[in-house]
Amino acid sequence: MKVLGILLGCSLAVFAAGETILIRDADVYPVNGKETKAVSILIQDGKIADIGPKITAPKGTRIVEAKGMRVYPGMIDSGTELGLEEVEAVRETVDVGELGEFMPQLRALSAVNPDSEHFGVVRVNGITSAMTFPSSGGRGGGGFGGGERQLISGQAALIHTDGWTWEEMAIRRCAAMSVMFPSMGGGGRRGGAPDLLEVTPGGAGAAGNARRAYDEQIAKLNDFFENARRYQKAKAAKLPGLQTDLKYEAMIPVLEGKVPVTVSAARPNTIHDAIQWAKKQNVKLVVMQPREIGKAGAELKAENVPVIFGRVLALPSGEDSSYDEAFTLPAEAYKAGVKFAFGTFTNEFVRNIPYQAATAVGFGLPYEEALKAVTINPAQIWGVSDQIGSVEKGKIADLMVTDGDPLEIQTQIKHLYVMGKEVALANKQTRLNDRYSGRN
Amino acid sequence: MKLATALLLFAACVFAAEPSTVAVRNARIVTVSGPVIAKGTVVVRNGLIEAVGENVTIPEDAFIVEGEGLTVYPGLIDSLSTVGFANAAASTAAAGGRGGRGAQTAVATAAAPRSMGPEDRPQTTSWESAADEISASDSRIPAVRSAGVTTAATFPTRGIFGGQGSIIDLISGEKPGEMVVVPTIGQYISVGRGGFGGGGGGGGYPGSLMGYIAYVRQVYLDADHYKMAMAAWDKDPRSMERPMYDRALEGVLASKRILLPANREVEIDRMLRFAAELKQPAILYGGHEAYKPEAAELLKKSNMSMLVSLRWPELPRGEIDPDNEPTMRALETIHKAPAAGAALQKAGVKFAFYTDGIDQPRELQRAVKRAIDAGLSREDAIRAMTLTPAEIYGVADRMGSIEKGKIGNLVVTRGDLFDDRAQVLWVIVDGRQYKPETGGQGNGRGPATEQPGNPGGNR
């Protein structure tokens, strides 16, 4: 908390001399309340200073005429590798998936390249902050092959999509501890079920091995947490001769319940196992990328465990699953009373997160819930709802000004504000467009 | 004579006496070609059936099997087998049920240079003939024989063009030539595993299913051209450059029919069209989805015969990973595959069973029994392992039923063949008498001959 306070203080200090902006006459969609037509928003010192129909702006305020436009909170993607991966196929540009079995001390934040082309690209469509994971998509353990199976991947950070340095971009240095929860069997192997029309003499027995491997992994994970707890106690008791252990140090906020553990769990039984495990370990849990909710819905709600959906536009998990399995999942979660947010889990698709949300709406999710799932819900899940996620006085001015519904494809972002600063909507792609428009 | 018989009875051994005269007396005789004889006698002399009927005189020198309460059937014909290849047994056991192709291909490709196209005749040994390669000392012969199989249509199954199969009688002897009934009966073709993403990995061309098909197509084009060129050169050798001798094409041209793999209905459809395109008489083997009326219909329309594998698909053992459940399509096939016989019978399609590596009597019985339980009559099941395979290979004039003049291959059982409690008591092959071993060699699940078709991956 202290660290966060210092950080915020630092950033505020830098922007104390920031612009004062008045967005005038827009229709504001705050998310935490009903929309209001034709109001103005005053941005000062990086924050939303005032919202109202008539605001007198101080001298030197830049006026942005926004009549007929809409203001929304900037969108939040809860599952990315932004800044950590540039070109997926080129290993040198990929900084997720470190080696090592237990690596809680790894920090995604300080490996973020603030000049990654991806930031410019995603901002254009209204994404102002994102969770960036040290091993998003489950590619831990030396993602490109090598090393043993990874169980704890490191600290995911919540960052703004604009800033001179990763320090300035940081909203929460350690917003989540990424854990690779063991899963039985294939665990989401591509290509699905083996073709049983092939004779497989003595084929499985593999399933028995899978069970054993699973139990072993869980045992290892629990042992590690146990040791971390002992370290925590020893430190609290100020035991003499205790040597600093960076791994266990990193675990302390998790054990204290300040930082949640994220775990990928595709099926109801895995979700159940993960929830039970988290209870036993007395840690907060966030379930990532479920493919099926089913009976786990009740338990998720009862235990207040939120869920981050992977791309809604995804294929069903099996040949016999309903064709719209992934499309209807968010609606199902909503009906079960489960809190959720969206994540795209691929840098390339971050800018399309509003359309993932729109698809969920098409298949049964109420519109307001979809919008919340890319704004206030992730803010709450990642513990920063006092700072971002809605258009409210006092919050950080992460805003998008649009010419329509941001979940609609044809809508354009007209202005984007990150930490109260207007961010130019140019990026590598707009520049190439401009350049080559001149040729043809 | 009594001493000789006594010795024989005590023998309980693999090797039988030289062909002599055998008579099975007072047994129920299922001739297959005609009505069942409730109580009759079969006499086999010099390897041929000399007489069969209710009132048959038994020659003085006959070894008599008292058939009271027993049943005599024609010896079973395994319509697609690798039994007889001594080397195959060892290496296929190592490859663990993936067919003779597995280990041998690995060896072959390690030695052979990488194939860069169809001209390199990859994975082709079309000139080979099983008759040239078999060995009477293959340890699977006695095992398979104990199940009542007297005859195998044995094929070399390595690669794409494996070579020509032969019909062999499963006698244990010293000279393999004695086993051969028909030296060449057709070319074995397989179209590989293909696999996701296709070739280019370890091996050379071809690596994908479409690659295999294109290769086979090219070979037949080349064979036509070769034939034309050879004939032209023969007619007028001074008019043209001498065509290059191509043993692969010679092998293909010498084959009177081809065997093509097809398990799924889609594959049956595909291979029927392919055979028609190649203008080759063909037999399909595999048949897991032959239970589908539509598949049977396709076979009927093309007038094509089907060899149906008795190795019915099964659920994988142990706990099923909920993330990796079998598809409904796979479950349906597991459930219904044994009904292939009934479906083909109903549609009027000529079909025969093959053991596909099953070499234990109990296993064989169970496998056929499942087909019977699924709607195939016992008579039709028996015919599918006797006269029909003989018809399919064009040797029904000399085997496949108990008729005077046909080869003396018989199975004597207590109980109805393929019943759970049936026992095979005697197996007579070419007139030689064998007593099945108790406890068997092999583990009941020998390696499958070949995995027809392919996984059906699409990326």
Next chain:
Amino acid sequence: MKRLLLAGLMALAPICAETIVIQNATIMTVTKGTIKNGSVVVRDGKIVEVGEKVMIPEGATKIDAQGQYVIPGIIDCHSHIAGDGGINEGSVSVSSMVNIKDIINPEDIAIYRALAGGVTTANILHGSANSIGGQTIVLKMRWGKDAQSMIFEGAKPGIKFALGENPKRAGNPQGRGANGQQPFARYPATRMGVEDTIREAFNEAKIYKAEWDEYNAKAARGEHPMPPRKDLKLEALKEVLEGNRYVHIHCYRADEILMMIRVADDMGFKVRTFQHVLEGYKVAKEIAAHGAGASTFSDWWSYKMEAFDAIPYNAALMTKAGVVVSLNSDDAELMRHLNSEAGKTMKYGGMTEDQALAMVTLNPAKQLGIDNRVGSIEAGKDADLVIYDKYPLSDFAKVQKVLIDGTVYFDRDKEVSAQAAKDAEKQKLLDKLKQESQQPGNGRGRGRGGN
């Protein structure tokens, strides 16, 4: 061949209504504007009338599409679904002898899912492992039919080439091969080699063609020469030279696109379409001059080095330069929402609604030479139609019904209501089979040597 029907369930077999009229919908014809409240009459598999007021034939099945939208069936110009046993013959760099037509798998669930996403026709291509890949085919998504019945009758056959990183990857193998030896490196390993590979192949094809031309000429004169050996690999390239086979070329970078245009010019054939062509905007002029179409992604980028300069304005820029542009999927998932992908060209590049919709309907139809039959809602064309519940160029919309040749192949309501029963049926069968496999001596157990 019927799809697996489970007893007692509502049949999912296509409705083969002879005459259908879709009423009260917003009809986006693509070529003749959008009709706000109109109807489409379908008979014998064809569109017979489109308009605000239509003549409803007697006995017609009426589909009330009040508040809904109708567009032409979506055409995906780049797909790898519905193929058995691998879509790449990557062992050799020139695999023009292989043919997707030989491996059509009509049971691929991806067909059904594409259908449920509004796709009615797809161009099934060989993969991109080879400089010159295999022959391609156009299929209609007639779910439930057999392989031959899926083929788009009369569509000219094609062949797939590939440029850039993919076809040279096998020339730069990583790691060690089996037995720790040097792994086999397949030529080419660079873009220079890719060009050479293509030129060499066409050089060979020209020689082959000359042999056959000579033979044909002699035969026409009444002589009886020995025909040359038919070579399937060169035969396909000969067809390209004779203009009887479309060439679809996977490419990314501007330099390789230009290279290929010049190679085609030198060899005397036309590139039919450039596929992916993510840097097409840089050489749109040259592509337009050559007359090739371009089939690209709406906004994919950065997954490979050669995709790093990809921009979502690509489709618009090329369109403005006069290229016929379509959007494709190359992916079983993306295939399911090409309608909304099309919408993105309105956002990035300011395409109009009709221009955007054309990119997944009329334009791919033109590129595949089937626009006389599909690609727009006009009388006389095939009744390949998709009904959406909302504005189609959006992710809020979902497909309600899909017709191909006037037959309803997908009906969302029926599909949704049948799912629970399907699940139950499967569970029942799975339980039954599990139970059976556990019974001793039931014929399913594995023998353990004699008994």
